[in-house]
Amino acid sequence: MKWLRSTKMLFVTLCAIWVLGFYVGCEKDTDGPLSATYSDDVFAGKGYFLSASLDSGKAIHLVGDTLYLQLGKMWTFSNCALKSINLGFSRTDSVGWIKPDIDILVTDKDCSAPYYRPDTLIKQIVRDEDVRGVGMLKVQNDADSVLDSILVRRGSLSKDTFFIYMDSSFADAHNYPLRTKGKDKLGQPTIIRVLDSLTPREFYWRAMKSTCTYRIDMCKNVVPDTIYPTSWNLSDTNLVPVHYACADTDSVYCTKNKWENDSTDLGELQVRPDTIWHYSTYYMEKIPKCGTFAAFATAYYGVGQRVRFIRQLFSPGEDETFCGPSTGSQWMLYNLSGNKMVVDSLGRLDSLIKVWKNADIAPDTLIVDSAASKK
Secondary structure: OHHHHHHHHHHHHHHHHHHHHHHHHHOOOOOOOOOOOOOOOOEEEEOEEEEEEEHHHOOEEEOOOEEEEEEEEEEOOOOOOEEEEEEEEEEEOOEEEEEEEEEEEEOOOOOOOOOOEOOEEEEEEOOOOOOOOOOEEEEEOOOOOEEEEEEEEOEEEEEEEEEEEOOHHHHOHHHOOEEOOOOOOOOOOEEEEEEEEEEEEEEEEEEEEEEEOOEOOOOOOEEEEEOOOOOOOOOOOEEEEEEEEEOOOOOOOEOHHHEEEEEEEEOOOEEEEEEEEEEEEEEEEEOOOOOEEEEEEEEOOOOOOEEEEEEEEEEEOOOOOOOOOOOOOOEEEEEOOOOEEOOOOOOHHHHHHHHHHHOEEOOOOOEEEEEEEEO
16 A cells, blocks of 8 residues: 555656646747757758749840849748859850859748748840840750740830721722732831632522411512521521512511411522632731831721731841841731731742732721830
8 A cells, every 4th residue: 555655646746747847848938939950050052943034025135225034933941041143144056045043041040931932033234245146045944944035136126006997898808909008118017908718618408488477468469589598507408488579669568577487398409609718817017127026916906997006116236137036038927817927938928928019909098196106
């Protein structure tokens, strides 16, 4: 019994010591998350990034302007461990490579450590002596992944907003090729519509008996008044109800909704030939040699409309040695039907220029509300 009593006393004493230690430990002001490093720990290393963009998606960068480089998905251990970002530069032929190198320095400084730090924007002036002979800049990371690119040019950019009216004659395929007014010289943008091809096809149809159930006028002389469909079915035989009308135009034969069709009483099978007219519409403009469009947009495109154009034109300087990217040495063509630039392949550009020179000019066509602002 004495042994059991001694054991109980020892157990109670140990429990009291444990509870006292627990409360004393919880009362410490220095309690908190454990530090990832000790106070005297310092180590350096390399960070990395997974995304980058040059000039926020612009197509052309002018030498002498500020170049903006945005780095995203950047890992630097913590938000306060970034030591420096060094922009390494090298070139291969006419391509300049920007390869940012991220140095990190980790200390015992306490700060937030998300997996990726906030995006970083770097700006610098691209001087001509630094990129002489370079026509394109590309940015890559430490894994040699090409993340973005931008053209480098020497010259000027001009942004213009203007309207070109498309006359109603553009709706008639028999008028093609047809273009708006304009001359073969700089600053004369035009719209041209050309016929690409014809696709012949045939529809099959039968006449179907139709009886009027509510006559209006008991006219003596009647004439056939066949109601052809507004759209034809290619995969089946079309049934065309045959109605009648009074020969006297002042009389009404039947109420429109009082005709009853009889699909069991059909005429002979007949063929209706048809043709699909395939056409394309282009914006054409003669520009300075080796120039190009840095931006292009349209609105209100349609026949009988004033089509609005917003285009930014790059004009090369005297010391520029690179051309384009352009669809030709002096012509820019934009396919309004396909919403894309025309690539000069298989002589397509030369062919369209010849068609443009020989095309008829639409009547009553003019360019209005021209506004220009130069950068």
